[in-house]
Amino acid sequence: MNIPVKKWYEAVQTRYSQQKYMSKEIKEFTRKSLEKKLGELNDVYPEVRIEVFNKSIKEILPALKGKYGNFTESPAFMAFIIKDKGEHRWTKMGYIGEAAILEATALGLGTCWVGARYIEDRSDLNLNLMSGEHLVAVSPLGYSSENYSLTRHFVSKLFPHRDRKDVKELCPDGYNSDWPGWVKNAIKMGSFAPSRLNRQPWRFYYGEGKLVVDSVGEPSAYKRLECGIALLHVEIGALDGGTTGEVEFGGLGLGTFISEE
Numbered sequence: 245m246n247i248p249v250k251k252w253y254e255a256v257q258t259r260y261s262q263q264k265y266m267s268k269e270i271k272e273f274t275r276k277s278l279e280k281k282l283g284e285l286n287d288v289y290p291e292v293r294i295e296v297f298n299k300s301i302k303e304i305l306p307a308l309k310g311k312y313g314n315f316t317e318s319p320a321f322m323a324f325i326i327k328d329k330g331e332h333r334w335t336k337m338g339y340i341g342e343a344a345i346l347e348a349t350a351l352g353l354g355t356c357w358v359g360a361r362y363i364e365d366r367s368d369l370n371l372n373l374m375s376g377e378h379l380v381a382v383s384p385l386g387y388s389s390e391n392y393s394l395t396r397h398f399v400s401k402l403f404p405h406r407d408r409k410d411v412k413e414l415c416p417d418g419y420n421s422d423w424p425g426w427v428k429n430a431i432k433m434g435s436f437a438p439s440r441l442n443r444q445p446w447r448f449y450y451g452e453g454k455l456v457v458d459s460v461g462e463p464s465a466y467k468r469l470e471c472g473i474a475l476l477h478v479e480i481g482a483l484d485g486g487t488t489g490e491v492e493f494g495g496l497g498l499g500t501f502i503s504e505e
């Protein structure tokens with residue numbers, strides 16, 4: 245996948261889950277830019293795709309089982325859609341879905357992953373799902389009206405680790421401060437990934453140019469998705485840290501960034 249490293253690196257730092265939105269419509273240029281990127285992302289893996297609906301998040305929420313939080317109306321939402329067959333499809337959904345979230349963030353839009361099973365009978369919306377496809381998550385899209393976001397930003401400046409686990413805790417086989425700079429940068433970026441109730445189910449393992457992302461305990465579908473999110477953050481951190489390479493799904497964990505050095 246073609247990663248705009250600086251842009252998404254910045255987006256990783258500034259992204260926060262937003263539940264409150266202004267009623268203001270999304271600017272046409274912004275909407276078109278996002279649609280263009282989504283077109284590219286939808287061509288990366290056949291198992292996953294993302295669609296934007298110009299409907300409020302509140303229209304889809306009643307049909308979602310397992311969501312939490314108090315959302316306001318939003319001018320649009322993104323739907324994360326996965327096929328019911330295909331290897332590593334949940335991890336790929338997290339990886340591609342987070343690319344869409346970071347692109348939206350870079351365009352000045354607020355987002356929030358809402359991962360929940362969709363119950364079609366509970367919705368009047370026509371999502372144009374094809375047979376064998378399932379909606380597994382959504383995100384509101386719009387301009388955030390959360391007036392405490394400045395405070396959160398301030399807090400994150402004071403506490404650079406934000407509300408995240410320490411990197412040492414995320415590396416069960418040990419964290420070595422002598423590791424190459426790209427490895428440490430990648431782990432830091434991985435730790436900033438979003439997850440349900442901020443549980444941070446990912447763990448990182450490094451050796452011989454490979455940075456492995458795996459889940460704590462049995463990898464449920466949504467843990468796989470979250471580790472896919474973390475894998476994209478890891479890749480952005482690695483590339484920003486000066487190495488080249490690519491990601492691979494499966495292998496020693498749920499996903500691996502392999503450096504070419």
Ligand SMILES: Cc1cc2nc3c(=O)[nH]c(=O)nc-3n(C[C@H](O)[C@H](O)[C@H](O)COP(=O)(O)O)c2cc1C
Pocket residue numbers: 259260261263310311312313314356357358359360381436437438439440441442466469470473
């Ligand atoms: C798969 C997934 C599902 C989530 N579901 C919800 C949700 O239903 N409601 C909500 O308010 N936030 C949801 N979140 C957002 C998390 O609560 C949030 O990412 C986490 O608390 C960390 O905060 P941050 O995203 O601001 O860094 C979800 C995140 C992920 C990755």
